[in-house]
Amino acid sequence: MANYRRNTAIVFFSILTVFLFLSIRQYPFAEKTTPLPAPAYQQKIYFAQASQEVTVHFISGRGKGSTLLVFGGIHGDEAAAYLAAERFTRLKIRAGNLIVVPRLNAVAIANRKRQGLGGDMNRLFDLSEETSRCNPDAKVVDLAKSLIQRADYVINLHQAYDFYAPKWISRQRNPSRWGQSNVIDTPIYHLPNGEKLEPGRFAQKVCRRSNDRIKNRSYHFLVNNTETSGRKSRHVEQRGSLTYYALTKHHKIALAVEATKNCSLPEAVGFLTIAINAALGQAGIQPDAFPSEDFRMISREMEEKTQKSKLSEFKGTTLTRS
Numbered sequence: 266m267a268n269y270r271r272n273t274a275i276v277f278f279s280i281l282t283v284f285l286f287l288s289i290r291q292y293p294f295a296e297k298t299t300p301l302p303a304p305a306y307q308q309k310i311y312f313a314q315a316s317q318e319v320t321v322h323f324i325s326g327r328g329k330g331s332t333l334l335v336f337g338g339i340h341g342d343e344a345a346a347y348l349a350a351e352r353f354t355r356l357k358i359r360a361g362n363l364i365v366v367p368r369l370n371a372v373a374i375a376n377r378k379r380q381g382l383g384g385d386m387n388r389l390f391d392l393s394e395e396t397s398r399c400n401p402d403a404k405v406v407d408l409a410k411s412l413i414q415r416a417d418y419v420i421n422l423h424q425a426y427d428f429y430a431p432k433w434i435s436r437q438r439n440p441s442r443w444g445q446s447n448v449i450d451t452p453i454y455h456l457p458n459g460e461k462l463e464p465g466r467f468a469q470k471v472c473r474r475s476n477d478r479i480k481n482r483s484y485h486f487l488v489n490n491t492e493t494s495g496r497k498s499r500h501v502e503q504r505g506s507l508t509y510y511a512l513t514k515h516h517k518i519a520l521a522v523e524a525t526k527n528c529s530l531p532e533a534v535g536f537l538t539i540a541i542n543a544a545l546g547q548a549g550i551q552p553d554a555f556p557s558e559d560f561r562m563i564s565r566e567m568e569e570k571t572q573k574s575k576l577s578e579f580k581g582t583t584l585t586r587s
């Protein structure tokens with residue numbers, strides 16, 4: 266009987282030792298190999314099949330974090346904006362979230378014009394309900410407004426001729442030009458609860474991060490403060506803009522990023538890519554990999570895209586004929 270008990274005890278402790286040994290070995294092993302949930306990706310199409318169709322890409326990271334909302338193509342004659350935004354639609358994110366609307370104003374893009382069906386869309390964000398009812402772009406503006414509510418940071422991409430400078434340097438570099446600038450409506454915005462938002466600090470940091478990546482100093486970004494709500498503002502027209510709406514109605518840090526048109530299109534796409542990458546970094550959003558900022562690589566990417574679309578057009582034609 267004593268022998269039986271001793272043997273049972275030996276077997277029990279042996280099993281326990283093996284179990285403990287395996288647990289200690291397996292725990293760190295298990296922690297390293299447990300796959301994290303894949304980043305969630307969702308694509309939604311609004312106003313489908315209509316000339317104003319808008320595709321929105323929602324990307325959630327594996328970990329929690331801020332949400333950056335990027336708009337491209339509010340003006341149809343600023344190709345770098347929608348081409349740059351499109352490069353972010355399939356990003357994989359470790360922490361934080363990204364919402365991308367590459368082509369907000371489809372009609373303006375199709376016509377390669379600044380204005381869409383309802384005029385300059387970046388002046389429609391302060392329309393009264395009554396005026397809005399008569400504007401054919403109001404539904405697109407309403408979609409943009411609803412997305413803004415889901416974000417912490419908002420970036421509206423643009424392109425403009427020449428270069429912004431706070432003081433007059435030349436006809437190409439002066440306060441009336443917009444190129445290579447991060448436009449803010451005010452550096453500090455006081456919230457009703459006594460707290461403050463600081464778009465100025467965010468824009469400065471995004472500029473600094475961007476300029477660290479731009480070798481040619483004549484293409485460095487500068488912060489362009491339009492003082493939109495000021496009594497002596499030179500830019501009262503900006504009160505109807507997407508960024509002013511985001512800041513004043515929903516208290517979001519909002520920037521308009523303007524790349525210059527005084528360079529090749531791949532270069533302008535590169536400058537906007539640099540700015541978005543900088544904003545992602547500043548907002549603490551961590552992608553697995555940032556899109557390439559190399560102009561030659563972007564140029565090759567654009568050529569491949571054109572070839573592909575030509576090929577699909579060609580295939581479409583033969584199908585129609587047969």
Ligand SMILES: [Zn+2]
Nearest residue numbers: 340343423424
């Ligand atoms: Zn623009």
